[in-house]
Amino acid sequence: MKTPRLLDGRLKLRHLVLLDALLRQGSVVGAAVQLHVTQPVATRGLHELEEILGVTLFDRGPRGITPTVYGAAFAEHARAVLAQLTEAGRHIVELADAVRGTVVVGIHLAGSNMLLPRAITKIKADHPYLTVVVREAAPEPLLVELVAGRVDMIVGRLTAPSDEQIERRKLYDEFVDLIVRPTHPLAGRTGIAPAELGEYPWILPGQETVLRRELEEFFARNGIPLPANRVEATSFLTVRELLLANDVIAALPSLIARGEPKFARLDVSLDQIGHSVGLTLPTITLSAPTVSTRRRSARSSNTTESTANRPM
Secondary structure, eight states, X not given: OOOOOTTSSOOOHHHHHHHHHHHHHSSHHHHHHHHTOOHHHHHHHHHHHHHHHTSOOEEEETTEEEEOHHHHHHHHHHHHHHHHHHHHHHHHHHHHOTTOOEEEEEEOSTTTTTHHHHHHHHHHHHOTTOEEEEEEOOHHHHHHHHHTTSOSEEEEEEOSOOOSSEEEEEEEEEEEEEEEOTTSTTTTOSSOOHHHHTTSOEEEOOTTXXXXXXXXXXXXXXXXXXXXXXXXOOOHHHHHHHHHHSSOEEEEEXXXXXXXXXXXXXXXXXXXXXXXXXXXXXXXXXXXXXXXXXXXXXXXXXXXXXXXXSOO
């Protein structure tokens, strides 16, 4: 097929915005609602984009739409363009007043109790009028937001090496402990048999997380069925309150566990479960004032945070 002519004036910014909405919502109706347009307008926009590219971007089904290989490929470029435009708008605002602005930081459990609060405290001391927005979510949704330019950086577990779109900077390694409340029947015991763990309710991380898959592998290695009595949660506040109120078991990063005096660590080895914690950044970004500030801050705090947060 011929290379699509994308600069002949037919391709509009609204087509890229529509494509992003379709991918996020999984249906034409949902995309129309998100963009505050009618369904026929959204459908016509999709047909226009497919005609411009000369390929089918989505498979239609009773449950919604699914991107084809062409749709998934073009979406990467479309989101990169939208991210650059978002960054350009922020760049203009921040050039007008470089001591102000906004940095959006995505966070999941690892690094949330010490690394991020220390970094925010340090940058606010130098830039008190810089607004730091913290968004807590699972890793995969945060990566989508990062690539789309809606999140500036992610602090948390590093689950893959850097690539063309994502730069990952390791700060320290961390282990995972099994945690209970001090009055739990297993608290303070030594030589706990893995089979005993399956006799109690659990708090497990969401199915979309790497830690969940690692725990499932731990259960399988030790012949423990996946706990039928379980709660699935990634919010630390929810996990903390459930731990303190019930005889449940939870797997938490060691630094979080050690920072809570009301928690007790079980004498169970999880040597095969551990991770690196660090920063995840988009590889393509402009040097807007707050962007430059956050990157300098990340580099300067690398050594300090690595030492301060390394498990003893």
